Amino acid sequence: MRILVVEDSRVVSRILQHLIAQELGCDVDFAEDMATARLLLTQYKYFVAITDLNLPDAQEGEIVKLVQGHQTPCIVLTGSLDGQQRKRLLQLGIVDYILKENRFSYEYVVRLVTRLKRNEKVKVLVADDSMVSRKFVRSLLEQQLFQVIEADDGLSALEILKSQPDITLLITDYNMPGLDGFGLILKVRESFTREELAIIGLSSDDDESLSARFIKNGANDFLQKPFVHEEFHCRVLNTLDSLDMIRKLWEQANLDYLTGVYNRRYFFNLFEEQLQQIEQKKTSLTLALLDIDFFKKVNDTYGHDIGDEVLVEFAARLKHFFGQHFTVARFGGEEFTVAFRGLNEDKVFSLMDKFRAQLEVEAIQTSQGPINVTVSTGIAGLSDESLDNLLQRADKALYDAKELGRNLVCIEGNE
């Protein structure tokens, strides 16, 4: 990522240079006037340009058009801005404008660039039957570098969400033929939680109760049309920031901090909830409990940090091998589990034995060189019992695998 700063004040440039290096760690070019900026823009492709409006060789904000002419998003950082100028800049489609008021202004610029980088990966679906309104919202979102998808009614929005579950934000109008905004949200919330998909409602209707009703029905926020650019951007960014925060909290609660696979808590929550369903549907659930052999020796020989590297790589291999279809979790220390829905013990045995054999021959790469480790595995299949019992039986099989010499897979109850 490369950023252009067009600024004639050395002090401001120095502050930005410091903050960008500290927070973004990317390449920055500085231009003190429009002529230098022109030269640089023909030489490099910039992710974004941060520009002052008043430059020694261009005092009327001409720099904005120059930057935009090079298909480069433009953030304006200026000492003052009157109402007319503000309107003109927003019409030109700049990303945002910031007044040089205090150090927070500069921090805001850096946060804005971080968000732009994030936005590039964020898919937003805009559902609105009015093409004019849809195109307007699209243009606002594209200024902020979002990937935008459009739907002209509620039902097609639903179809798009089903086929593209990686959409992060839905912006929906209220009045739409077929399925209106409320109906759409209710349907969407049957499949997508608030951690998975954020929703902002829109309406030009003057019914005062709409905003509360949207939020009660499952939207994260609501905007009354017509809205000003800044309000739209602030609402979208706030909604996405909250989503990021909720996701982070969810990850902290449910993922293992070292290896990134699910933790014990997630595993128990998931399967305690699913156990009844599994029994009703008469599908099978088989658990494999894995424990790296003589792991203490790895720590004692190479140190705890290298032990951690081994755990991270071991977990990554487990996830790569099984994670797409089955649930991989770390129970703690060097003990992991894989839960197989719909597979019996024999099938799980052959999969686990393949994993065991591969691990035995493919050393784990660490910063102190390759280390060979092996794993012992116990397997147990669900019969009329609790999750605790199932785990105890898998643990018993694991104990057998250790007793029989390690680097083995054992099924509970088999001699």
Ligand SMILES: Nc1nc2c(ncn2[C@@H]2O[C@H](COP(=O)(O)OP(=O)(O)OP(=O)(O)O)[C@@H](O)[C@H]2O)c(=O)[nH]1
């Ligand atoms: N590096 C690292 N080590 C851990 C972590 N959690 C637990 N351990 C270590 O894992 C080792 C487990 O050792 P033991 O339970 O004695 O078992 P083992 O040496 O693997 O031997 P067997 O299981 O009998 O084959 C201990 O040395 C723990 O300190 C961790 O997060 N990182």
